[in-house]
Amino acid sequence: MELVIKNLTKTYKNGVKAINNLSLEIGTGMFGLLGPNGAGKSTLMRTIATLQEADEGTITFGGLDVLTQKNELRKVLGYLPQEFGVYPKVSAEVLLNHLAVLKGLVNTNERKEVVKALLYKTNLYEHRKKNMGGFSGGMKQRFGIAQALLSNPKLIIVDEPTAGLDPAERNRFYSLLSELGENTVVILSTHIVDDVKELCTDMAIVNRGEVLLKGNPVHTIEQLKGKVYKKIIEKNELESYKQNHVVIAEKFLLGKPVIHVLSENDPGDGFIPIQADLEDVYFSQIFGRDQYQNALP
Structure with missing residues (x-):
């Protein structure tokens, strides 16, 4: 399918x-x-x-x-x-049974077995008599x-x-x-x-x-290999770095900002190369995509 x-x-x-x-x-x-x-x-x-x-x-x-x-x-x-x-105010077992009827499971024995199996599958069987409001x-x-x-x-x-x-x-x-x-x-x-x-x-x-x-998530990460760098900066430097680099992520380490930048070449200036992860892929697309493409020769 x-x-x-x-x-x-x-x-x-x-x-x-x-x-x-x-x-x-x-x-x-x-x-x-x-x-x-x-x-x-x-x-x-x-x-x-x-x-x-x-x-x-x-x-x-x-x-x-x-x-x-x-x-x-x-x-x-x-x-x-x-x-x-x-x-x-309805228990999980009663509500799931009711929804099963609406789904077309009209045979009582079959429906009972399906409900029981799904409560086990979702690790809710021991809570089946508990009202949903307490979940x-x-x-x-x-x-x-x-x-x-x-x-x-x-x-x-x-x-x-x-x-x-x-x-x-x-x-x-x-x-x-x-x-x-x-x-x-x-x-x-x-x-x-x-x-x-x-x-x-x-x-x-x-x-x-x-x-x-x-x-594939792994393949998308590989596409950023050798293109992601990080640096610990001062808080008052953040806007300046954003103007001069493609900043795709901002984190904090011991109260100081740590920025990840996307670059085809080593940006120098104290940046160190890092292994990209899926978060870098995500932020590079959401926040750095247009800026990065505009920076390419």
């Missing part, structure tokens, strides 16, 4: 162009859609999930036309939106995955799934997500670079509704 998006465009009534002639091909496995808040990721996810219309373009999944065969696509879709609401953020997200898997989907979309989770819950969620991409197309939409680094074998960086870069 492959999801193919061609020349997709969406402009809202207020004039904001959320998706701008975007094209992507996404195959089986975990695919990371990486970009800042407001980049158009959620608009794209809702469009794929048949929750809103596109102005132009096409989306196909296998033999399905996603934009015209919405009901058929929904039968093979699992979707965890960015904002996933629950009924706080932590991570537990709610795991429940969200459970409901997304009810129909044994061929396409799974998870939108900003780890935002707001503490490190322990994020790791548990990573473990769960990593099992899903073996025989399924899984799209992980996020602004958190670590999500993609930990989970995805293919990715795209998007901003302002456009694809800036697509490829």
Whole structure:
């Protein structure tokens, strides 16, 4: 199965162009859609999930036309939106059973087994009698995955799934997500670079509704080999360095700024070469792309 998006465009009534002639091909496995808040990721996810219309373009999944065969696509879709609401006074087991009925699992014994298996899979079985209002953020997200898997989907979309989770819950969620991409197309939409680094074998960086870069995360890092340098500077020097270098990242070490710059040649002046990582790839596309291209001879 492959999801193919061609020349997709969406402009809202207020004039904001959320998706701008975007094209992507996404195959089986975990695919990371990486970009800042407001980049158009959620608009794209809702469009794929048949929750809103596109102005132009096409989306196909296998033999399905996603934009015209919405009901058929929904039968093979699992979707965890960015904002996933629950009924706080209903237990996880009861709510998942109810959602299973809505998904078409009408056979009582079959539904009972599916619900039980998914609660085990998401490590929620021991909490199945607990009301959802008492769940932590991570537990709610795991429940969200459970409901997304009810129909044994061929396409799974998870939108900003780890935002707001503490490190322990994020790791548990990573473990769960990593099992899903073996025989399924899984799209992980996020602004958190670590999500993609930990989970995805293919990715795209998007901003302002456009694809800036697509490829294997490891390969994209290799493309920056020998081009990233860092230096510890004083706070009052930051603006000056931004004017004279392509600064792609700013961090702090012992209270002092550490900047990463992108350069075809050794910039000297105390900069030291470093091994690029996926965060450098991301920031080079989001913040340094135009500046870097303009600096090339």
